[in-house]
Amino acid sequence: MATVSLHHVAKIFGAFNAVQDLSLEIADCEFLVLLGPSGCGKTTTMRMIAGLEDPTAGDILIDGARVNDRPARDRDLAMVFQNYGLYPHMTVAQNIGYPLKVRGLPRAERETRVKAAAARVELSSLLDRRPAELSGGQRQRVALARAVVRTPRLFLMDEPLSNLDAKLRTSMRAQLKHLQRDLATTTIYVTHDQTEAMTLADRIVVMKDGRIQQSGTPAEIYARPGNIFVAGFVGSPPMNLLAGTVSDGRFSHDAGSMVLAGHSGPVVLGVRPEDVSVVGADEGDLRGRVYSSELLGDSVLLGITVGNDLVNVKVGPEGGRAIGSEIAIRLNPAKLHVFHHDTGLRLAEAGQ
Amino acid sequence: MNQSFNARRAGLLALNIVLGLVILAPFFWMVSVSLKPAAEPFAIPARLWPQDPTLDNYINAFRPEFRTYFVNSVIVSLLTVVITVSLALFAAYAFTRSQFRLLTVAMTLVIVAQMFPASAIIIPIYKLMRSADLLNTYTSLVLAYVTVTLPVAIWMLRGFMANLPLTLEEAAAIDGAGPLRTFIEIIVPLCRPGIVATSVFVLIVTWQEFLFALSFTSTKDMRTLPVGMNDFIGQYGIRYGELMASSVLISLPVIVIFFLLQRQFVAGLTAGAVKG
Numbered sequence: 001m002a003t004v005s006l007h008h009v010a011k012i013f014g015a016f017n018a019v020q021d022l023s024l025e026i027a028d029c030e031f032l033v034l035l036g037p038s039g040c041g042k043t044t045t046m047r048m049i050a051g052l053e054d055p056t057a058g059d060i061l062i063d064g065a066r067v068n069d070r071p072a073r074d075r076d077l078a079m080v081f082q083n084y085g086l087y088p089h090m091t092v093a094q095n096i097g098y099p100l101k102v103r104g105l106p107r108a109e110r111e112t113r114v115k116a117a118a119a120r121v122e123l124s125s126l127l128d129r130r131p132a133e134l135s136g137g138q139r140q141r142v143a144l145a146r147a148v149v150r151t152p153r154l155f156l157m158d159e160p161l162s163n164l165d166a167k168l169r170t171s172m173r174a175q176l177k178h179l180q181r182d183l184a185t186t187t188i189y190v191t192h193d194q195t196e197a198m199t200l201a202d203r204i205v206v207m208k209d210g211r212i213q214q215s216g217t218p219a220e221i222y223a224r225p226g227n228i229f230v231a232g233f234v235g236s237p238p239m240n241l242l243a244g245t246v247s248d249g250r251f252s253h254d255a256g257s258m259v260l261a262g263h264s265g266p267v268v269l270g271v272r273p274e275d276v277s278v279v280g281a282d283e284g285d286l287r288g289r290v291y292s293s294e295l296l297g298d299s300v301l302l303g304i305t306v307g308n309d310l311v312n313v314k315v316g317p318e319g320g321r322a323i324g325s326e327i328a329i330r331l332n333p334a335k336l337h338v339f340h341h342d343t344g345l346r347l348a349e350a351g352q
Numbered sequence: 353m354n355q356s357f358n359a360r361r362a363g364l365l366a367l368n369i370v371l372g373l374v375i376l377a378p379f380f381w382m383v384s385v386s387l388k389p390a391a392e393p394f395a396i397p398a399r400l401w402p403q404d405p406t407l408d409n410y411i412n413a414f415r416p417e418f419r420t421y422f423v424n425s426v427i428v429s430l431l432t433v434v435i436t437v438s439l440a441l442f443a444a445y446a447f448t449r450s451q452f453r454l455l456t457v458a459m460t461l462v463i464v465a466q467m468f469p470a471s472a473i474i475i476p477i478y479k480l481m482r483s484a485d486l487l488n489t490y491t492s493l494v495l496a497y498v499t500v501t502l503p504v505a506i507w508m509l510r511g512f513m514a515n516l517p518l519t520l521e522e523a524a525a526i527d528g529a530g531p532l533r534t535f536i537e538i539i540v541p542l543c544r545p546g547i548v549a550t551s552v553f554v555l556i557v558t559w560q561e562f563l564f565a566l567s568f569t570s571t572k573d574m575r576t577l578p579v580g581m582n583d584f585i586g587q588y589g590i591r592y593g594e595l596m597a598s599s600v601l602i603s604l605p606v607i608v609i610f611f612l613l614q615r616q617f618v619a620g621l622t623a624g625a626v627k628g
Contacts, residue, residue: 052522072525085523089541099527146527156526 002063002153002186003028004049009058011044011210018044020210022058026188031180033189035197036207037233042190043158045207049188050156051075062153077154078147082162084139086131086146092118093127096145103150117149120179137168144176148183155180155187161196173199194234198222206230224337228344231270231337237301237312240276242269242286243341254307258285258331263338263347270337273314277330278302278321284328286311290321304329382603386410386596409597413584418598420573421580428490428565428576429558432497436505436554437547439498444509445535449521459510466503470563478567492568493576497561501554508553512546513539548613559606577602 004026011019019041026032034042047053049060051072059066067075078099086095094101097114105113118124121141131139140160147155160176161169177200180187191197197204198218206213206221206229214226225231231239244253246267251260253269260269281287291310292303300320302313304327311329321327338347380400386409388402447459477496478487486492516539524534540547562578569575581598584591 050526052525072522073528073530077526079523079526081519081523083517083519085517085519087520087523087538089544098524098529102528102533 004154004186004188005059005061005064006045006049007059007061009045009048009055009060011041011048011053012056017210019048019055022210022212024205024212024215026186029184029186031177031187031189031200031202033191033197033201033204034207035191035194035201035204035233036213037192040207041210042192042207044210046156046158046188046190049154050077050079075154076152077156078150078152079156080140080143080147080158080160082159084131084143084163086139086142088131090130091127092123092129092131092134092142095131095142096123096127096149099146099150113149114145117145120148121145121175136163136165137172140164140172144179148179151183152185155183155185157187157189159191160189162191162193169196176200195236198234204234206233208233224346225270226346228268228270228339231339235272237273237314239270239272239337240309240311241339242271242306242309242311243267244269253286255288256284256286256328259333260336260338266341267347268339268341268344269331270339271331271335273301273312275332275335276311276313277332278304278313278315278319279328279330281326281328284330286331287326287328290323290325290327293320293323295320379603382596382599385592386600388593390591390593409593410601412591412594413597413601417572417580417583418577418601421575421577424490424574425559425576425578428493428497429555431490431494432501432558433551433554435494436498436501437509437551440502440505440509440550441540441543441547442535443502443506444513445539447506447510448513459506462503462506466500470500474563474567477564481568487568488570488574490574493565496564496568497554497558500561500564501557505550505554508550509543509546512543512549516542552610552613555609556606559602 004024006022006024009019009022010017022041022045034045036042044053048055049062051067051070051074055068060068062075062077087098090098093111093114096117097110100110100113114127115124118127121144123138123141123145126134126138126142131142134142140163143160147157157176161172164172173196180200189196189200201218203215204218204221205215208229214221214230216224221230221234225234225239228241232241242253244251244267246252246260246263246265249259249261250257251263251267251269260267278284286306288304288306288311290302291305292301294301294303295317297317299317300315302315302319302321304311304313306329313329339345340347384401387405387407389404389406389408447455477499481487481492481495486495520538520542521534524538529537560578561576565576565579566582569579577598581595581602584595584598
C-alpha cells in the first residue's frame with residue numbers, strides 16, 4: 001500500500017547517463033511495468049527506488065516522504081532479483097523466513113507465515129531443501145515467497161521471469177498477476193519483454209536511453225504509440241514502418257502510393273501486421289513480393305518485400321502464399337500511425 | 353593426434369611422479385631416520401630403510417617436556433588462528449566492498465609489509481616485547497604470529513569474498529538486515545571454505561614457527577614444539593633419531609587436520625545462490 005513519486009531523478013555512472021530527468025507518479029496498488037531494451041535505465045530506476053543505488057539528482061518519494069537518504073533496509077519493500085538472490089547456506093524455509101527473522105518476529109509466528117507464503121506459491125513440500133537442490137522455476141518461487149512473506153509497502157521485480165523457459169514463464173506470469181491482485185500491493189516490474197509488459201501491467205512506462213518514451217495503459221501504448229521507438233518495440237511481430245513522402249493528400253513510397261490526408265512532407269507510416277490485407281497484384285496500394293510465409297497455427301505470418309522494406313502481414317490460417325508470388329497490400333486507413341520523419345514523434349491524426 | 357595426446361599425458365604423469373618423489377623424499381628420510389637405532393644414521397653405506405626398525409627414538413622423544421611443549425603449541429596456534437582469521441574476515445570484507453580508492457594502496461602495502469624477512473624485524477619486535485614486559489608469555493608469541501600471518505590471511509579471504517555475488521548482500525539489505533548482520537549471517541557462512549583454508553594456512557605457519565618462539569621464550573615451560581626439539585641438539589652432538597621422531601610427531605597433527613579438512617577447500621558452497 002504505497003504511492004511512489006520520482007521527481008526529476010537522474011543517475012550518472014562516470015560518463016554514462018543511465019537515467020535522465022525522469023519524473024513519474026505511481027498510484028497505490030498499481031502494477032507498473034518499466035519496459036525497454038537493455039541499457040535503457042529501467043533497472044537502474046528500480047534500484048534507485050529500492051535504495052540500492054543513490055540518485056545523482058532528483059527526489060524519490062514513497063507515500064509522500066522523501067527517501068533519498070533512507071537505506072534500503074528501512075524502506076519497507078520487497079524485491080525479487082533477476083538471478084533470485086537466494087541465500088545458498090539456508091533452507092527454503094529459512095530463506096523465506098529471513099525478512100521476518102531480521103525483524104525479530106517470534107519463531108512460532110515466523111513458521112506460520114513461512115508456511116502460508118510457501119503454500120501460496122506451491123512450495124510446501126520443498127521447505128527443507130537448499131536452493132542448490134531446486135530447479136530454476138522453484139528457486140524463482142522461493143524468491144517470490146520471500147517477497148510476499150511480509151506485507152511490504154512495495155514489490156519490486158527485476159526481470160523475475162527472464163531465466164525461465166518459455167512455458168514456465170507463461171504460467172508464472174499468470175500466477176504473478178493473480179498474486180498481485182490478491183495482495184493489492186503497489187508493484188514495479190522491470191522487463192524487456194513486451195509480452196510480459198502487455199499482459200501484466202496496469203500501466204506501462206516505455207524507456208530508452210535513460211528517458212521515458214511513453215507512459216500509458218497497455219491498450220493505449222499499443223493503439224497509439226507516441227513515437228517510432230515505442231511503435232517498433234511494443235507488439236509482436238513489431239509494427240511495420242514505411243518511410244515516404246506526403247504531397248497533395250497522397251503518401252508515396254517506392255512501391256506505390258495511397259491516400260493520406262492531413263499531412264505533408266516526409267513521414268514514417270506505421271501499420272500493425274494485423275491491419276494490412278493482401279490483395280491481387282493490381283488491386284492494392286503498394287506492390288510487393290512474398291518473401292516468407294509462416295503458418296503459426298491460428299494465423300499465417302507473411303513477410304512481403306515492399307520496395308526496400310520488409311512488411312509483416314498477419315492473415316487468417318488459410319491465407320498462406322507461395323514464396324515469390326507478386327501481390328499487393330492494402331493498409332487499413334483507420335489504423336494508420338503517422339510519425340514525423342526526423343523527430344520520430346507521432347503526428348496528430350487528420351481531423352484532430 | 354590421439355597418440356600425441358597420450359604421449360603428453362604420459363609425460364605429464366612422469367613429471368608429476370618425479371615432483372612427487374622430490375617432495376616426499378625428505379618425509380621418507382625423516383621417518384626412516386626416526387626408526388633407526390642410534391648408531392645407524394651415519395652407517396656407511398647409508399641404508400634407505402633401517403635394518404632393525406626400532407621405536408626407541410619415539411619413546412625417548414615422548415618425554416614429559418614434550419607434553420608441555422605440545423600444550424603450549426596448541427594454545428598459541430589456536431589463539432593465533434582465531435584472532436588472525438577473525439580480524440582478516442573484517443579486513444577482507446572492507447577491502448572487497450569499499451569503493452575507497454586509498455584502500456587499494458593500503459592493500460598493496462599490506463602485502464609489501466609481508467615481504468620483510470622475520471630475521472630482519474625480530475630484534476625490533478624483541479625490544480618492543482621487552483619494553484611491554486611481554487617476553488616469555490603466550491601474548492608475545494600470539495601478537496607476533498598474528499602480525500606475520502594477517503596480511504596473507506587478508507589476501508586469501510579477499511580473493512574468496514570477491515567471488516561472492518553482490519546480489520546476496522542486496523537481498524539482505526532489502527530483507528532489512530544491517531551491514532553487520534549481513535556480514536555475520538550471510539557473508540561469513542558463505543566464506544566457510546575460505547575460512548577453513550586460511551585457518552589451515554595460519555595453523556601450519558604458527559605450528560612450525562621457530563625463530564620468534566626461540567627468541568621470546570626463555571623458560572622450558574613456555575616453549576613450543578619446534579623450540580623443544582632443540583633439546584636434542586646438544587653441545588657434543590645431535591641426536592638425529594630422537595630429532596626425527598619428534599619431527600614426525602609434530603607433523604602428524606597438521607597432516608591429519610589437513611586431510612580431514614581437504615574436502616572443505618572445494619568451494620562448492622555458493623552453488624545455487626544465483627542463476628548460473
